[in-house]
Amino acid sequence: MTTPRQRLASIFVELSGGNSGAPLDHPVLLTALAVRSRELVGARACSVLLAPAGSESGEVYASEPRARDLVREAFNRGEGPGPYCRRTGNPVPRTDLRSQVARQRWPHYVSRALALGYTEVAARPLRGRDEVIGVLVLFGSGEAPLTEEALVFGQSLADIVAIALLRDRELDRSRVLAGQLEHALTSRLTIEQAKGVLAAQRSLSMDEAFAILRGHARARQRKLLEVAREVVEGRLIL
């Protein structure tokens, strides 16, 4: 028999790598992380901030809109457990938002969070290869407190998602580079063919044919490849 946790873990494995090769749907995956984490840990609310180093804006997903707004605002102000966790890579342990320490540390954040009914907060990093790419923020309240066990599992879910995101980013990069390489190679082929067509049509040398192709493209501010393709396909006579 599978426990709810095992089932949940398998959901994430499915979400993150089940359909290998297909690009990830970030909103679906990250919303699932937030919603499922909340269900699983019995927290009041969960939110995911995705903000890899160097990115100006972050993406925020949450189990409820007010948690999303709070985490987004904290990110924009750079104050609160989310920004701290993202900056340092350190998890934020379960913190009582009613404590004096919390109020002093994040004055603006704490009053907003308490107003929304959250009395506890914890944060776990989404760890990339060399940097933190985001944060999972968990909120608790009197009826739905955060437990140590829940936080450990929250980190595991965050890890699965982080790995999926990294893999997706690498996949994307590979696809782009592979596409560029193929484009460069096929362009060259078409241009050489066009030189041959032009050389035969007008009894020119290959260098002369290329000069005419390039001259035509420049004069009309068109791409050399487009001109070459039209020449090869017989749609353009130079």
Place this chain on the structure above:
Amino acid sequence: MTPGDGYADQAAAAWQRAAAARERASRADDSARRHDEWAREPGRELHEDLAAALRTTAACHRSSAQLQEGFARRMTRWAQGRGARPQFMTGVAEACGTPSAALTLVDSGQGQLAVAASDEVARAAQELEFILGEGPTRDATATGRTVVATHMVLEERWPCCGPALTALGVREVAAVPLSTPDVSDVCLGALAVFDPRPGLVGSQAFAEIVGALTRTVLLDPDADPELYGGTDHRDVVQQAAGMVSVHIGRRVDDALALVKARAFSLGMPLETFARGIVSGDFRLTPEGRS
């Protein structure tokens, strides 16, 4: 070409690429160690997988560094002595325990776009596949799987290409698709090795060479798919196809097919035949050569 023809620049570039690859390898190893630590915490087995993946990446970078270093040394030696200008693929072939290896780059329709070969056998073998449209490399890129074939199988599986390959003296071919990690739907081409060292196919070292070619030679931002000038784009053949398409009044694809067929039936290297067309020594008509 003569020594001095850019050799120092190429050797320097190879050393630089090697150093960058070693740096990347050690970064990946560092990350792997970090994930090892995380994996020790309960419920964090996931990190073991990531650590293993990072170690594979590190090994590919190291293999890449070795290939670049080998090429740099060859260039330096060549500049001091005689002989043919070294090819990057010569080092790749040697690492596979054979003199003959070829890197073939293909388009999405598995058409050959460019070829880099270590020697004449490898070059001729890739040309046969280009002309005949069949063979181990084509199957490897079409299926995304490694193809290994020995003498008898070669002749049975590819009735045109197989016997021609064995006539070149090839007894065994292993062709491995160059796919990006995790993405089997993006295939850049294949590495074909001819009469490889026994036990090479399926070995870790071979996987690392293939990974090195895919990632660091072709796809890294500072990659050099031209392989230091060793990549042949068959420019003259494409030019000839363009000319013949005008002469016979057909599409360039048909013209290319005709150029290939005539060269093959004349038993002439495609490049030589194409040069003859471009220079005006040969002129193809739909009926025959005039």
